Every structure is written in C-alpha cells, then in structure tokens.
Amino acid sequence: MTPAELAALIRAVLLDAVAAGDVALATEDVPDPKVERPRQREHGDWATNVAMQLAKKVGTNPRALAELLAGRLAQADGIAAAEVAGPGFLNIRIEAGAAGELARTIVETGPEFGRNDALTGHVINMEYVSANPTGPLHIGHTRWAALGDALVRLLRASGADVTPEYYINDAGAQMDKFGASVLARATGGEVPEGGYIGGYVNDLAARVLAEHPELPDLPVEDAVAVAREAGYRLQMAEIEETLAAFNVHFDVYFSERELHDGGAVRSAVDRLREQGHVFDDGGAVWLRTTDFGDDKDRVMIRADGAPTYFAADAAYYLSKKDRGFPEKIYLLGADHHGYVNRLKAIASCAGDDPERNIEILIGQLVSVAGARMSKRAGNIIELRDLIEWIGTDPVRYTLARFPADSPLTLDGEKLREQNLDNPVYYVQYAHARTRQVARNAETHGVSRDGFDPTALDHPADAALLGVLGSFPEVVARAARLREPHRVARYLEELAASYHTWYGQCRVTPRGEDPVEPSHHARLVLNDAVTQVIANGLGLLGVSAPERM
Incomplete structure (x- = not known):
C-alpha cells in the first residue's frame, strides 16, 4: 500500500461516514487527507491529522472524530491497527502484506516511480547560468548549473512542462572588447583597456588565427568583427561542452543580439507605452516601474537613442510571454538582488501577475577550499577544472544538498574521498x-x-x-x-x-x-x-x- 493509496482509503472511510450520517459534512467538503511518517517509528507506519483538520467544521472535538475514523479504518483491508494519539492524530499500522506490496509496485513502476502530477498544467520557462560568452564557465556559474538542472528535472517529474533556457549576452560593448582582445592576442597587439586577459584568450586567438589566416591583413574594424564572431562561436561551443560534461542541457540558447537585430527591444518600448507605463523625460524614454514596487523608474532608451540593458530585459520578458510561457523562473546569482523588484515590475507593466507569472530565485556564493585558480583564465576557478579535479557527481550532489540561499564552501579533497x-x-x-x-x-x-x-x-x-x-x-x-x-x-x-x-x-x-x-x-x-x-x-x- 502506497501513501497515496492509504490517503485514498482514509478519504473513502470519511465518505462512508458522511453517507451513514456519522459525520456532519457535505460530500464536497471531504478533503484529500495527507499522510506522513511519524517521527517515532513505534507510533505506527503512517499518521494523518485529518480529524484535527475537520473537527471544527464537523462540530465535534478532534479526538472524538479520530476515534470514529480509527474504528472504521481498523476494519479496512490492509490495515493492521488505527490508534488515536494526542489531540487527535491518527496513527496507522499497515499489515505486512499490504505494506510489502509497495516493493513490487516500485519495481514494476521502475524509472517512473516518484513521478507525480503535483504541477501538471504548469508551463514554465526557466532561465539559468546565462554566462557571458566572453570567457569560460567558472565557480560563480556552477551552483545554478547544478541546481537549475536539478530543478528542471524535479519540475518535469512533477508534471510541469519546462523549457530550460540559456540567455546569451552577446550584444553590447563587452562583445566588441572581447573581439578586440582576441584580435590583439592573435596579432601581437595590446589588449585594450578593460579588455579580456588570461590564457584562454590566447587559446581562442590561436584557433581564430588558424581559421582566419587573413586576419592580420584586414582593416582593423573588419578584423575586430571577424575575431569577435569566431571567438564567440568557439567560446560558446566550449561552454556547451563544459555544461554537457556537467550533465546540464538546455533546450534553448537565446541570443540577446537577436532581440536588438529583430526589433524586439524597440517593440517592447512601444508595447509597454500602449500599456500606459512609458514616459519621456530629459530626452530619454523611461518605464514607470515605481508604480509596481521598484525603488526608482528605469531608463529604457537613453537620450542618445541607445537602448539600455533594462530595455533588453523587458524585451526578453515579453519574448518569453509571446512564446507561450505563462510562468517564468529566473535563477540569478547573489549579486543580482536588485533585479528582483525591477523584473517583477516589468511583469506588472506587461499586464502579468508578478506573484504568479514570474519567480526569481537568488543563489548565494560558493567557494572552494584548496582549489587552484585557472591557469587559462587567471584569477577564477573554472568549472571544467572542478570537474577534472573533483568530478561531476560529487560537485553536483554537494551543491544540490544545501539550500540555494545558504553560502557554501566546497572542500575539494573531502569530496574526493571514498x-x-x-x-x-x-x-x-x-x-x-x-x-x-x-x-x-x-x-x-x-x-x-x-x-x-x-x-x-x-x-x-x-x-x-x-x-x-x-x-x-x-x-x-x-x-x-x-x-x-x-x-x-x-x-x-x-x-x-x-x-x-x-x-x-x-x-x-x-x-x-x-x-x-x-x-x-x-x-x-x-x-x-x-x-x-x-x-x-x-x-x-x-x-x-x-x-x-
């Protein structure tokens, strides 16, 4: 007998008692009882507080209702005993044969055992990791890679339709600096101020130059563009390979650049203006997010006509909505607390319910005791180095066994111990x-x-x-x-x-x-x-x- 079967039996007993006139309750008010294991095993196999839950509505005291249910339950097939404890708990013992059937059920159900319909009907887009394509994945991305993928699996096991998505930040000035950095390393020039350094840039530059031997002879603007696109493609391929080695897979890799190139950012401004939440001030275009709990209104289009990152965030949210995702989960790092109110404000401005249509989870920092910084990437610990040193299973399991909102230090050598x-x-x-x-x-x-x-x-x-x-x-x-x-x-x-x-x-x-x-x-x-x-x-x- 599974817990679900026992809960169904308790409900059937309640319905019989209602039909017999022993319990003054409307049939539609009979709940689906919850059963759980008692903290002390000697109290029984399972326990329910359904009598305490219903006593006031029935017009009796919890123990009296529990006694009535216990007497009826004790006569049911598969029940060895039903006893009342405390203010009205029902402790239930299952006959060995009925309890033992669970073993056969599990074996016959196989990989499907544990799957349930708790979230059936939920259609969810879940975005996580979303590291910039300008460098390798590192320890800062690792926690959400592990937890995000585990959440996708859990949500699907509970009946939800989930699409895991990686947002590629491939637009903006950082991509030009990335291209210029790769070009500098490929041609022996100087990395620009604020550019990207580390051995991984040298590796990318060598591969880009092998693919494009004409690079040194191109005009600088063209050479930066070639280096940027080739380096971007190679770095994203490495990111995907590292995620695969970490047993993480995405259904969608969504390009920020496509939002800009396809006109989605400008369209988002127009759509939110139609909703009555956009205003102009000082030559800039603003979204009035303070109406929905944000600490200040947000600029969408600067006075010089350039869209902000916030405008791209709004366009991205609308894209998810347009693609048929009523529920959107964002998994963000510890340095993104300021995004919570602004993203919820975007949802509100778009006409959504911020309590139902968007959920933002914040993960705290992870550090690794005894880990060496990456030789390729400088002062960071690369995810692929963690995989090589500790292994995918220990890292993923350890990250999964602690709440996301708790800071965590991994002890690499202990995790390697067998x-x-x-x-x-x-x-x-x-x-x-x-x-x-x-x-x-x-x-x-x-x-x-x-x-x-x-x-x-x-x-x-x-x-x-x-x-x-x-x-x-x-x-x-x-x-x-x-x-x-x-x-x-x-x-x-x-x-x-x-x-x-x-x-x-x-x-x-x-x-x-x-x-x-x-x-x-x-x-x-x-x-x-x-x-x-x-x-x-x-x-x-x-x-x-x-x-x-």
Whole structure:
C-alpha cells in the first residue's frame, strides 16, 4: 500500500461516514487527507491529522472524530491497527502484506516511480547560468548549473512542462572588447583597456588565427568583427561542452543580439507605452516601474537613442510571454538582488501577475577550499577544472544538498574521498551495494518469482518500506518549494535505512540453509531500493554506479 493509496482509503472511510450520517459534512467538503511518517517509528507506519483538520467544521472535538475514523479504518483491508494519539492524530499500522506490496509496485513502476502530477498544467520557462560568452564557465556559474538542472528535472517529474533556457549576452560593448582582445592576442597587439586577459584568450586567438589566416591583413574594424564572431562561436561551443560534461542541457540558447537585430527591444518600448507605463523625460524614454514596487523608474532608451540593458530585459520578458510561457523562473546569482523588484515590475507593466507569472530565485556564493585558480583564465576557478579535479557527481550532489540561499564552501579533497563520511559516496555506495546483493542472490538461487509480500514481516522491512513510500511526496514537495536539497537529504535517509536493513535482514540463506519466501521477498525489496536511489540520483543529475 502506497501513501497515496492509504490517503485514498482514509478519504473513502470519511465518505462512508458522511453517507451513514456519522459525520456532519457535505460530500464536497471531504478533503484529500495527507499522510506522513511519524517521527517515532513505534507510533505506527503512517499518521494523518485529518480529524484535527475537520473537527471544527464537523462540530465535534478532534479526538472524538479520530476515534470514529480509527474504528472504521481498523476494519479496512490492509490495515493492521488505527490508534488515536494526542489531540487527535491518527496513527496507522499497515499489515505486512499490504505494506510489502509497495516493493513490487516500485519495481514494476521502475524509472517512473516518484513521478507525480503535483504541477501538471504548469508551463514554465526557466532561465539559468546565462554566462557571458566572453570567457569560460567558472565557480560563480556552477551552483545554478547544478541546481537549475536539478530543478528542471524535479519540475518535469512533477508534471510541469519546462523549457530550460540559456540567455546569451552577446550584444553590447563587452562583445566588441572581447573581439578586440582576441584580435590583439592573435596579432601581437595590446589588449585594450578593460579588455579580456588570461590564457584562454590566447587559446581562442590561436584557433581564430588558424581559421582566419587573413586576419592580420584586414582593416582593423573588419578584423575586430571577424575575431569577435569566431571567438564567440568557439567560446560558446566550449561552454556547451563544459555544461554537457556537467550533465546540464538546455533546450534553448537565446541570443540577446537577436532581440536588438529583430526589433524586439524597440517593440517592447512601444508595447509597454500602449500599456500606459512609458514616459519621456530629459530626452530619454523611461518605464514607470515605481508604480509596481521598484525603488526608482528605469531608463529604457537613453537620450542618445541607445537602448539600455533594462530595455533588453523587458524585451526578453515579453519574448518569453509571446512564446507561450505563462510562468517564468529566473535563477540569478547573489549579486543580482536588485533585479528582483525591477523584473517583477516589468511583469506588472506587461499586464502579468508578478506573484504568479514570474519567480526569481537568488543563489548565494560558493567557494572552494584548496582549489587552484585557472591557469587559462587567471584569477577564477573554472568549472571544467572542478570537474577534472573533483568530478561531476560529487560537485553536483554537494551543491544540490544545501539550500540555494545558504553560502557554501566546497572542500575539494573531502569530496574526493571514498568513504562513508562523504555524503555522495554514502548514497552511491548504497546503490552499488544493492546491485551486489542482487548479484549474490542470483548465485545462491534466490529469484524474484513467487513474491510474497507477507514475508516482509521484520521491523526493519517495515521501516525501509516506510522510507521508500515517501519518495513521491518528497519529489512533489521539492518541486513545489524549488528545493532539490530535499531529494538529496531523503536519499541519505534511505541509504541509512537500507544499511540498517542490510545488517538485520538476509536476502541470501546462510550456508546450506534452504531458500525461503523471505529471501525472494527481500530480493524484490532490495530491487526497490535500487530503483528509488537511481531515480533520486537521476533527479539530481548524478550517476548511480553498479559497482564501487
């Protein structure tokens, strides 16, 4: 019996009590009860506060309603006991057979177990990373690369239609400085003031010169343009390769330049003017964002006729709206707190609801103890160096297991350690152990045939099944709250429960002892743990190794 099935059973009991006249409640007011595992295992397998939730509406005290429901629940198939605790909690124990069926359900459901419909109908554009194409990805981009991708996976697992998008800041003066820097390195000239330095520029310059040997002979303006476009293309290719190595993939790479070249920025000004929020002052064009909580109005077009970055932000928001994304999530770094009010103001000026149509998540800084600065990029730590030094799995898992709004320092050497004090190793080792247990079982003649759920009658079986059963709700809650760390912490709890179970329950017989029904049943339970750990790690973009 899954938690969802138990919740449905409790609701059915409530409906029966309403129909019998024992509970004074309209049928349409009967809720979908929530069930959760009690903090203390001896209190039962699952608990619900539905009696406390409904007592006032029913016109009785919570304990009296809980007693009534407990008596009816105790008679239901699969329920071993239903007891009232405290002011009106219902603690429920599941019969071994009903509880054990969960193992078979998980194995049969496979990779789909944990998926839910909590966010079905939500159509979301999620933009994250969006690093400038003028240099390599570094530690400042790493947190949102890991968390953003995990959020995409979680949202999709909870039924949402999500499009991950990378916004390429490929317009403006920084691109010209980038082109001039690449050209200078390619031709032996001086990097312009405020230009880009570091070994990576030398690498790009060498590759650009190999592609365009005519570069030194071109007029300066043409040479800068060639160097800029070729360097941009090569740098973006490297960014995509690094993201792929980090197990991060985007559906859309959206060019800021296209907003300008296609007239979207000017169009955005006109559209927002039609909404009544644009005004002219001092020769510049402004958006009246103070009407919607911003600390000051924002310039869209300067007095010299040049559009601002803010104008591009507005055009980009409207582009997302026009492309059919009612919900837009922005994942921004710690230095972007000032963007929250202005982006919400853009949404309001566009006629959207800033509480529903836009969501802005801010991630705090990450540092790495013991890491060397990049030889190619100067005073930054490159993501690809982190991958080479620590590995994708440890970095992604560690970034995922802490809330985004908490500052974080990664200890690279500790993350490289292969021991049970390392959380990612601890969880991956549990998965590898389940696979080894399954291989050992097969050599001892233990099969999955004749699965008897009633044979899962040890307290450790029940405890492990309880943890497994909560996985779909953990996924749904992590998606709703935008908190991937809930999945990581759940996996550590599951790994701990599995290791305890492994020490108390045998999947293979001892010595010459015969294979018994409990061995067959526990092999299926072992497989269920395999599946849930793999599903959970997959949501975090982390591998589930067969051996360690």
